[in-house]
Amino acid sequence: MTGARVHLVRHGAHAVVGERLCGRMPGFSLSDAGRRQAKAVAARLRGEAPVALYASPTTRALETGAIIAMDLGLDAVATPAIDEIDFGAWAGRTFAELNPDPAWRLWNADRGRRRAPGGESMAEAQVRVANWLDLVREGQAAGAVIAVSHADVIKAAVGYALGLSLHFYDRFDIAPGSLTTLVYGDAGWKVSSLNEAPHGCS
Numbered sequence: 001m002t003g004a005r006v007h008l009v010r011h012g013a014h015a016v017v018g019e020r021l022c023g024r025m026p027g028f029s030l031s032d033a034g035r036r037q038a039k040a041v042a043a044r045l046r047g048e049a050p051v052a053l054y055a056s057p058t059t060r061a062l063e064t065g066a067i068i069a070m071d072l073g074l075d076a077v078a079t080p081a082i083d084e085i086d087f088g089a090w091a092g093r094t095f096a097e098l099n100p101d102p103a104w105r106l107w108n109a110d111r112g113r114r115r116a117p118g119g120e121s122m123a124e125a126q127v128r129v130a131n132w133l134d135l136v137r138e139g140q141a142a143g144a145v146i147a148v149s150h151a152d153v154i155k156a157a158v159g160y161a162l163g164l165s166l167h168f169y170d171r172f173d174i175a176p177g178s179l180t181t182l183v184y185g186d187a188g189w190k191v192s193s194l195n196e197a198p199h200g201c202s
Contacts, residue, residue: 004137004184005144005192007045008154011056011064012037013176021098022060023091023119024084030063037177037198038064042071044179044198051143054079056150064177065148074146081132082149088119112166122166126156133157137184154180161189 012034014022022028030038045068053074055065061084065076090098098104107114111122129149136145149157151174159166161182173195174180181192 007146008180009148011061023087038067040198042068053146055148056083061148084150085125086119087116089117130160
């Protein structure tokens, strides 16, 4: 459907963001800064009158979604299609532990083909989020929707919209509490905004 609009929100900050690869592990609740970020996103999107809110099933994404949903009068729907990449054996390890690992370095150098040990590849994550975006486009009668997800999954969605190789995933940032908007038109999906920090995010 032409005109479909999806606001991709990265979950808010938590105590170990940037230090540990949390993956799909339970826990990792939002910090005070993360809760402020979620409230700022809600304030930014209030004028958009979104009609639905979906969130990755992880604790940090559901908490972010719940804050936004409460402010906007929506329900946060847990949605596996926008879940974090399954990092398998790497989940829970610190980046300081991972950085010397040759397999970790190879995965980051070739996101399109490499797979996390016991987990999934970024390409597989891109397929599921792309399929979900197209289902939203086909089923959304009117209004914008919000999807609270994770940095790499949002990067995969942007790559899908732009036809960008996953090899270039690291050429743009998706910060905690940021907003990236995709709009569907006659030419397909396009990126309307990228890594926007709503006023008041910190």
